[in-house]
Amino acid sequence: MQCEVKNKERAGVINPILTCQPCGAQYASIGIKECIGIVHGGQGCVMFVRLLFSQHFKESFELASSSLHEDGAVFGATHRVEEAVDVLLMRYPHVKVIPIISTCSTEVIGDDIDGVVLKLNNGLLKEKYAGREVHLIPIHSPSFKGSMVSGYDVAVKDIVSHFAKKDKPNGKINLFTGWVNPGDVTAIKHLLSEMQVDATVLFEIESFDSPLMPDGNSVSYGNTTIEDLTETADALGTIALNRYEGGQAAQYLENEFDIPTIIGPTPIGIRNTDIFLQNVKKMTGKPIPASLVRERGIALDALTDLTHMFFADKKVAIYGNADLVIGLAEFCLDLEMKPVLLLLGDDNTSYPDDPRIKALQANVSFQMEVIMNADLWELENRIKNEGLELDLILGHSKGRFISIDYNIPMVRVGFPTYDRAGLHRHPVVGYAGATWLGEEMANTLFTDMEYKKNKEWVLNVW
Amino acid sequence: MPYHKFKCSECIPEREKHAVVKGPGEDLTSALPLGYLNTIPGSISERGCAYCGAKHVIGTPMKDVIHMSHGPVGCTYDTWQTKRYISDNDNFQLKYTYATDMKEKHIIFGAEKLLKQNIIEAFKAFPDIKRMTLYQTCASALIGDDINAVAAEVMEEMPEVDIFVCNAPGFGGPSQSGGHHKINIAWINQKVGNVEPKITSEYVINYVGEYNIQGDQEVMVDYFRRMGIQVLSTFTGNGSYDDLRAMHRAHLNVLECARSAEYICNELRVRYGTPRLDIDGFGFEALSSSLRKVGLFFGIEDRAQAIIDEETARWKPELDWYKERLKGKKVCLWPGGSKLWHWAHAIHAEMGVEVVSVYTKFGHQGDMEKGIARCEEGALAIDDPNELEALEAMEMLKPDIIFTGKRPGEVAKKLRVPYLNAHAYHNGPYKGFEGWVRFARDIYNGIYSPIHQLSFIDISKDEISTDTKFLTQKMISDVNLSEEVACSKDLREYTGKYETITALRNKTYPDFPAQKKLSVV
Numbered sequence: 001m002q003c004e005v006k007n008k009e010r011a012g013v014i015n016p017i018l019t020c021q022p023c024g025a026q027y028a029s030i031g032i033k034e035c036i037g038i039v040h041g042g043q044g045c046v047m048f049v050r051l052l053f054s055q056h057f058k059e060s061f062e063l064a065s066s067s068l069h070e071d072g073a074v075f076g077a078t079h080r081v082e083e084a085v086d087v088l089l090m091r092y093p094h095v096k097v098i099p100i101i102s103t104c105s106t107e108v109i110g111d112d113i114d115g116v117v118l119k120l121n122n123g124l125l126k127e128k129y130a131g132r133e134v135h136l137i138p139i140h141s142p143s144f145k146g147s148m149v150s151g152y153d154v155a156v157k158d159i160v161s162h163f164a165k166k167d168k169p170n171g172k173i174n175l176f177t178g179w180v181n182p183g184d185v186t187a188i189k190h191l192l193s194e195m196q197v198d199a200t201v202l203f204e205i206e207s208f209d210s211p212l213m214p215d216g217n218s219v220s221y222g223n224t225t226i227e228d229l230t231e232t233a234d235a236l237g238t239i240a241l242n243r244y245e246g247g248q249a250a251q252y253l254e255n256e257f258d259i260p261t262i263i264g265p266t267p268i269g270i271r272n273t274d275i276f277l278q279n280v281k282k283m284t285g286k287p288i289p290a291s292l293v294r295e296r297g298i299a300l301d302a303l304t305d306l307t308h309m310f311f312a313d314k315k316v317a318i319y320g321n322a323d324l325v326i327g328l329a330e331f332c333l334d335l336e337m338k339p340v341l342l343l344l345g346d347d348n349t350s351y352p353d354d355p356r357i358k359a360l361q362a363n364v365s366f367q368m369e370v371i372m373n374a375d376l377w378e379l380e381n382r383i384k385n386e387g388l389e390l391d392l393i394l395g396h397s398k399g400r401f402i403s404i405d406y407n408i409p410m411v412r413v414g415f416p417t418y419d420r421a422g423l424h425r426h427p428v429v430g431y432a433g434a435t436w437l438g439e440e441m442a443n444t445l446f447t448d449m450e451y452k453k454n455k456e457w458v459l460n461v462w
Numbered sequence: 463m464p465y466h467k468f469k470c471s472e473c474i475p476e477r478e479k480h481a482v483v484k485g486p487g488e489d490l491t492s493a494l495p496l497g498y499l500n501t502i503p504g505s506i507s508e509r510g511c512a513y514c515g516a517k518h519v520i521g522t523p524m525k526d527v528i529h530m531s532h533g534p535v536g537c538t539y540d541t542w543q544t545k546r547y548i549s550d551n552d553n554f555q556l557k558y559t560y561a562t563d564m565k566e567k568h569i570i571f572g573a574e575k576l577l578k579q580n581i582i583e584a585f586k587a588f589p590d591i592k593r594m595t596l597y598q599t600c601a602s603a604l605i606g607d608d609i610n611a612v613a614a615e616v617m618e619e620m621p622e623v624d625i626f627v628c629n630a631p632g633f634g635g636p637s638q639s640g641g642h643h644k645i646n647i648a649w650i651n652q653k654v655g656n657v658e659p660k661i662t663s664e665y666v667i668n669y670v671g672e673y674n675i676q677g678d679q680e681v682m683v684d685y686f687r688r689m690g691i692q693v694l695s696t697f698t699g700n701g702s703y704d705d706l707r708a709m710h711r712a713h714l715n716v717l718e719c720a721r722s723a724e725y726i727c728n729e730l731r732v733r734y735g736t737p738r739l740d741i742d743g744f745g746f747e748a749l750s751s752s753l754r755k756v757g758l759f760f761g762i763e764d765r766a767q768a769i770i771d772e773e774t775a776r777w778k779p780e781l782d783w784y785k786e787r788l789k790g791k792k793v794c795l796w797p798g799g800s801k802l803w804h805w806a807h808a809i810h811a812e813m814g815v816e817v818v819s820v821y822t823k824f825g826h827q828g829d830m831e832k833g834i835a836r837c838e839e840g841a842l843a844i845d846d847p848n849e850l851e852a853l854e855a856m857e858m859l860k861p862d863i864i865f866t867g868k869r870p871g872e873v874a875k876k877l878r879v880p881y882l883n884a885h886a887y888h889n890g891p892y893k894g895f896e897g898w899v900r901f902a903r904d905i906y907n908g909i910y911s912p913i914h915q916l917s918f919i920d921i922s923k924d925e926i927s928t929d930t931k932f933l934t935q936k937m938i939s940d941v942n943l944s945e946e947v948a949c950s951k952d953l954r955e956y957t958g959k960y961e962t963i964t965a966l967r968n969k970t971y972p973d974f975p976a977q978k979k980l981s982v983v
Contacts, residue, residue: 016539021536062849065501077773085504087503147535
């Protein structure tokens with residue numbers, strides 16, 4: 001009985017858990033103010049990613065395409081990037097940042113987006129847009145490498161390294177949230193504000209939950225400014241909540257500007273949030289205030305009502321982005337549950353070296369599988385053909401039919417969660433996230449007990 | 463000049479001839495925008511790619527098939543679970559999608575081996591499924607993998623399976639329309655004529671260009687079956703792979719979406735002499751005349767008329783209830799391709815709304831011809847619209863509602879314009895007599911939503927009524943209605959159920975005795 005870490009054995013993908021790199025780069029792009037990314041490739045690479053974002057957030061985000069057509073695919077299409085930059089700058093006078101995001105097609109044909117940026121910087125921008133601040137940032141995110149997770153990581157790093165410039169120390173900490181929801185950003189900002197820590201939250205997407213206002217505003221965008229990005233080099237430290245989503249940028253700042261850096265742990269659950277606060281305390285010297293002790297107490301109080309009564313020994317399968325999956329698994333263990341199957345949706349070869357995975361291998365005493373490069377068939381096949389019995393699934397909406405077809409209760413978590421209302425508004429991180437996750441899991445199990453008439457009478461008194 | 467100049471597009475003169483206003487007395491010779499040209503890079507157009515046109519629009523609605531894309535994972539993931547094409551086999555095609563997961567090493571050394579491995583794995587995972595479609599993507603097209611050869615090899619080794627190959631990479635053509643064309647032609651070239659069907663009626667049709675969005679196909683097939691017509695195949699919604707291999711045996715191709723599927727009808731006419739009849743399942747008038755035309759073709763007009771009479775009597779009072787309340791409301795009809803002409807006239811004539819603008823993302827000039835001909839004078843027609851133009855148009859036209867896609871719908875929401883999903887529908891199906899009433903009901907609920915009304919109030923400036931604690935749609939819609947209409951006993955609100963398709967699947971049909979020997983099989 002132990003934790004086994006292995007790769008999916010099949011070559012192909014049946015029902016993918018993650019999409020490709022350009023999506024991640026686009027997610028980073030929409031986190032910046034006065035920024036519209038141009039995706040250099042076919043139009044679908046943008047249209048469907050915009051649709052995906054709108055499915056999840058119920059909002060529209062601006063992203064442009066170089067609209068690669070047949071002639072470009074044959075003869076090269078860098079001129080399409082030049083035209084796209086010009087058209088975008090002419091029509092969007094507020095835009096200052098344009099990530100140029102490559103895709104599989106334009107990487108295969110070998111279009112030199114770095115060269116185009118150089119050419120535009122020395123040509124078009126000087127001639128036609130003199131006096132206007134414009135940053136063109138090439139981002140190599142071919143779809144045949146990594147996943148949306150690494151695409152986000154690469155883009156965050158490339159954008160930070162473009163801007164970061166040492167000036168005077170600003171006394172702030174850099175905080176890379178990773179691929180989170182607006183509710184998570186609110187929760188993290190709340191923790192930092194309780195600790196009276198001045199932080200620059202990077203690729204800050206709290207505003208993705210945008211209101212319907214009497215004056216009518218049409219698009220949603222993130223809140224990270226050029227100034228925020230530039231000043232990353234002046235921070236007193238960097239915390240990246242996630243190892244694989246923003247970790248590279250944090251590492252870059254440490255290597256380049258000697259900024260003390262802490263990467264992880266993803267603050268999901270009480271224990272990881274404790275560690276996060278401890279890290280913030282160490283970095284800033286600010287104490288953890290009584291208000292957070294109380295808040296933590298409320299979360300513990302809520303979870304104590306649920307653990308051995310309802311959660312103990314419940315078998316859980318978790319899939320999605322690696323940081324999220326690992327964080328959730330750790331939380332489930334604290335809640336007395338058994339996360340028996342973890343599906344990491346991409347082929348990052350460093351996963352086996354992740355100390356969190358090593359800790360699972362060293363300490364888990366029940367049969368647990370961690371599948372790397374996994375797809376959703378790894379989950380469904382085990383249920384359908386190999387007798388895997390589960391009490392709960394944690395994952396995003398693309399796996400919804402497994403829950404539906406095999407009658408297994410499921411809590412939607414991660415990205416995307418389009419088949420439930422407003423989940424982007426709720427945090428999974430921090431004490432608030434721990435409470436919400438715990439109670440959401442419990443209520444999902446309760447509904448299932450009632451629906452299946454499985455000891456539903458237990459709930460009369462507890 | 464009829465051309466409409468958008469302020470936001472003054473700096474890109476190429477856009478000048480892509481928008482027109484249909485002026486008084488103007489005909490199509492003077493008011494037709496350019497169409498189906500290459501997209502202007504960086505314009506934030508709404509267009510998709512040829513791969514999605516082939517795989518996502520036309521291929522995947524086929525229900526009993528493993529739909530595999532040969533490329534990196536993104537094309538597959540991104541086009542999965544974004545549509546509502548259901549099927550009567552528990553939505554197999556909605557639930558499962560397959561990518562060969564091409565990686566960097568495959569880009570360098572080729573991915574044909576990987577493809578073959580994938581095909582075998584997928585058939586092994588789903589032993590009951592013996593049919594597969596393979597879609598090329600940008601990456602596999604550019605590295606030059608011979609997908610057809612791999613498919614042929616597998617079919618030789620596994621005689622029980624059949625595989626269709628569609629080579630429509632994302633960059634092929636200005637929009638998804640390029641993919642529609644390629645998959646039409648590929649299907650007739652590779653598959654039609656391979657299977658001999660069982661003929662069970664004297665009257666046999668293929669139902670073409672119909673994707674069973676929320677059950678549209680099943681509604682229409684119900685009418686055909688009530689007429690004693692055998693629907694041999696549907697291209698492709700709720701359609702079966704093997705049925706579609708037998709398309710050559712139909713007596714008539716009944717074509718719904720001419721934008722996406724006229725190519726195969728035209729080829730069937732050339733190669734097998736099967737006539738093409740364009741029909742329209744949207745709107746009482748268009749649907750009635752469509753059923754009549756099909757009836758006329760087979761000499762069973764009376765059967766069509768019986769259905770029309772029955773359905774009209776059942777549903778017309780409900781449609782008219784909404785028409786009274788939708789009269790004069792301004793609509794932006796902004797779908798993808800063919801719905802601008804399917805809907806433009808029908809919603810005006812039968813629901814009373816004014817179409818103030820039509821646009822098409824991937825339509826050709828022919829679609830615009832039909833759309834502009836059918837919409838009102840003064841309407842703004844836009845080809846390949848982009849984000850800023852759409853915003854400018856909405857601000858200028860101030861529509862009461864907009865019919866468009868999911869993501870542009872979110873833009874409209876922020877401008878406080880209600881939106882209905884023109885591609886996937888809100889509470890469809892919208893085809894059929896009842897469906898048309900459902901559409902009218904959705905429009906009505908969109909326009910007269912009490913919550914929508916609240917979005918116009920600025921609590922920091924406006925006087926808040928302390929009397930009104932709630933509103934109903936009817937309280938809003940009936941304010942200016944005459945007593946006679948508001949209380950009419952002849953009209954009524956929609957009385958159908960939330961879900962209407964399951965009942966059709968369990969239905970039995972009258973036997974129409976055949977006059978002659980039917981099948982060769």
